[in-house]
Amino acid sequence: MTAPALAIEGLRKSFGKLEVLRGIDLALDEHEVVCLIGASGSGKSTLLRCVNLLEPIDEGRILLRGEDITAPGIDVNRVRRGIGIVFQAFNLFPHMSVLENVTLAPRKALGLSKEEAVARADELLARFGLSDKRDEYPDRLSGGQQQRVAIVRALAMQPGLLLLDEVTSALDPELVAEVLNVIRELAAEGMTMLIATHEMGFARDVAHRVCFLDEGVILEQGPPEAIFAAPQEPRTRQFLQRIVEAGRL
Amino acid sequence: MSTAVFVTVVALSVSNAPGWPDVKQAFFDREVFDDSFPAILEAFLVNVRIFLVAEVFILVLALGLAVLRSLPGPVFFPLRLLATVYADIFRGIPTILVIYILGFGVTALQLPGVPNSPLFWGTVALVVVYTAYVSEVYRAGIESVHPSQEAAARSLGLTRFQALRFVVLPQAVRRVIPPLLNDFIGLQKDTALVALLGVVEAFRQSQIEVAATFNYTPYLATALLFVLITVPLARFTDWLTARDRKRQQAGRLA
Ligand SMILES: Nc1ncnc2c1ncn2[C@@H]1O[C@H](COP(=O)(O)OP(=O)(O)OP(=O)(O)O)[C@@H](O)[C@H]1O
Ligand SMILES: [Mg+2]
Numbered sequence: 001m002t003a004p005a006l007a008i009e010g011l012r013k014s015f016g017k018l019e020v021l022r023g024i025d026l027a028l029d030e031h032e033v034v035c036l037i038g039a040s041g042s043g044k045s046t047l048l049r050c051v052n053l054l055e056p057i058d059e060g061r062i063l064l065r066g067e068d069i070t071a072p073g074i075d076v077n078r079v080r081r082g083i084g085i086v087f088q089a090f091n092l093f094p095h096m097s098v099l100e101n102v103t104l105a106p107r108k109a110l111g112l113s114k115e116e117a118v119a120r121a122d123e124l125l126a127r128f129g130l131s132d133k134r135d136e137y138p139d140r141l142s143g144g145q146q147q148r149v150a151i152v153r154a155l156a157m158q159p160g161l162l163l164l165d166e167v168t169s170a171l172d173p174e175l176v177a178e179v180l181n182v183i184r185e186l187a188a189e190g191m192t193m194l195i196a197t198h199e200m201g202f203a204r205d206v207a208h209r210v211c212f213l214d215e216g217v218i219l220e221q222g223p224p225e226a227i228f229a230a231p232q233e234p235r236t237r238q239f240l241q242r243i244v245e246a247g248r249l
Numbered sequence: 250m251s252t253a254v255f256v257t258v259v260a261l262s263v264s265n266a267p268g269w270p271d272v273k274q275a276f277f278d279r280e281v282f283d284d285s286f287p288a289i290l291e292a293f294l295v296n297v298r299i300f301l302v303a304e305v306f307i308l309v310l311a312l313g314l315a316v317l318r319s320l321p322g323p324v325f326f327p328l329r330l331l332a333t334v335y336a337d338i339f340r341g342i343p344t345i346l347v348i349y350i351l352g353f354g355v356t357a358l359q360l361p362g363v364p365n366s367p368l369f370w371g372t373v374a375l376v377v378v379y380t381a382y383v384s385e386v387y388r389a390g391i392e393s394v395h396p397s398q399e400a401a402a403r404s405l406g407l408t409r410f411q412a413l414r415f416v417v418l419p420q421a422v423r424r425v426i427p428p429l430l431n432d433f434i435g436l437q438k439d440t441a442l443v444a445l446l447g448v449v450e451a452f453r454q455s456q457i458e459v460a461a462t463f464n465y466t467p468y469l470a471t472a473l474l475f476v477l478i479t480v481p482l483a484r485f486t487d488w489l490t491a492r493d494r495k496r497q498q499a500g501r502l503a
Pocket of ligand 1: 015020038039040041042043044045046047166
């Protein structure tokens with residue numbers, strides 16, 4: 001039996017008095033795509049940040065391919081190199097060109113030579129239709145292009161797990177599709193992904209499993225057909241109802 | 250046009266003032282100017298040298314101090330405290346006092362192996378004082394870089410130091426170049442304070458010339474030199490500020 005790609009066990013996390021995560025249990029198999037849905041403030045971003053060790057956790061464990069990455073004394077930099085994360089707000093480095101954004105971490109964190117890093121970056125940029133932007137600065141790109149660069153920047157580390165936090169929320173509607181297509185492509189290639197999203201249509205499309213996060217726990221989970229067509233929990237039904245009313249499903 | 254009128258009016262009223270012939274005699278003596286200028290110019294090179302040497306040390310030390318003050322967590326509390334106390338003390342004490350204390354106090358100790366030259370200690374005093382100011386400028390720059398930038402860098406597996414070195418500091422420094430240059434205009438002027446330790450720089454040299462000629466024109470010559478070097482620095486600062494503003498507006502439109 002091989003360990004799951006990611007296993008979260010009994011994860012609890014508070015900010016001061018506010019307990020955001022109250023015991024999360026979740027495991028992802030290799031090549032599995034899991035979408036996290038839930039109301040704003042339900043803790044989706046916090047959960048992803050915990051997995052990437054950007055937030056210290058209060059209780060529980062997180063295992064990456066069997067290794068406890070929340071154990072004391074773990075080398076957080078090494079762990080993070082193997083986990084990509086893409087943020088809602090892109091967070092590209094504004095003082096660097098697209099190419100420099102993408103090559104920085106491979107060079108400094110993985111120790112690749114400049115030539116190797118550039119070759120790797122050029123290949124990825126070409127694949128996602130960004131070759132002509134390689135020498136531009138982020139503020140000269142559209143939101144969709146910036147977010148695709150952010151994805152490429154994460155992929156350049158060749159992570160075994162990709163975390164996506166509402167990567168289309170900051171985009172104009174007409175730019176959403178180009179970013180979602182990139183993610184579909186990654187899913188088709190077998191990238192293991194944990195995705196927080198408000199795009200229910202996309203979740204239905206791309207996810208192997210959908211988890212509904214509510215009040216700090218995963219209240220309900222299952223294949224997208226089941227969750228969207230026949231939710232069991234009243235609160236899941238309520239949430240999806242509101243989404244339908246908002247015209248997002 | 251209105252500027253020309255204004256200048257003419259001021260010039261006329263000054264030159265019609267009852268004391269003008271005496272003042273003209275005392276401050277605008279062409280002959281004294283020509284005689285004293287070469288020596289003052291040579292002495293002014295001392296100011297320029299103090300300025301350049303001090304500037305290099307200030308830029309480096311202040312950055313170090315600012316980084317110390319921005320270190321997070323309880324582990325670094327003593328370092329943060331030390332850096333804060335330093336900045337508070339040396340922004341509080343008048344520069345002239347620091348120059349006296351270091352220039353006369355330390356040299357009087359006659360410590361073996363420690364230089365005794367007033368030029369050396371005058372420069373050190375300027376470095377000590379201006380490092381405190383400039384570190385505040387840097388710190389404001391570091392704090393203006395959004396934490397999500399560091400998070401993005403750390404999430405890629407860069408160490409805290411690498412995130413600082415490649416992501417936070419380049420952005421911080423770029424943003425504070427105009428205020429930094431502003432502080433350097435102040436530093437350039439304050440090099441004259443080193444004269445108080447007996448260093449013969451432009452101001453001291455002009456005092457010597459004044460004493461010899463009983464005429465104040467050498468002061469004017471010195472002032473002119475300081476202005477000549479300040480104006481390009483000031484215009485350059487303006488230009489950088491304007492360029493940044495334009496760039497930000499362009500960024501917002503994009
Ligand atoms: N650094 C922090 N300090 C204090 N509270 C925080 C912090 N980060 C998040 N929170 C709080 O934790 C709760 C969960 O936030 P989180 O961003 O994880 O929700 P989310 O599900 O991602 O919401 P959204 O859909 O709006 O992105 C919110 O109430 C938020 O205010
Ligand atoms: Mg969120």
